[in-house]
Amino acid sequence: xxxxxxxxxxxxxSLWIITDIWWCGLTDEYKYDMMNPKDLITxxxxxxxxxxxRADFLKRTNSVLDKSKE
Numbered sequence: 856x857x858x859x860x861x862x863x864x865x866x867x868x869s870l871w872i873i874t875d876i877w878w879c880g881l882t883d884e885y886k887y888d889m890m891n892p893k894d895l896i897t898x899x900x901x902x903x904x905x906x907x908x909r910a911d912f913l914k915r916t917n918s919v920l921d922k923s924k925e
Contacts, residue, residue: 862889862908863915869893871908 862871874897875888887905890897900908 856887856905856909860909861912862905863912864908865911870912871898873905 856873856876858873858876860873862873863869864871869891870893871889871891873887874890877886877888878884879886882901885902887900887902888897889900889905
């Protein structure tokens with residue numbers, strides 16, 4: 856995952872953009888700053904959550920693109 860990647864939150868049904876990736880020494884894992892472009896809200900999420908959100912976005916995007924080829 857990279858800064859600028861889009862993610863989808865199935866709970867709030869909203870789009871999020873990864874704005875920063877940084878190492879957290881306290882938890883020994885990468886943290887991701889994510890912003891909701893609609894509300895300009897920023898959150899910090901761990902890698903597991905962002906991975907699921909990114910995968911869901913790609914799944915939804917591919918589903919739409921596949922239908923357009925028919």
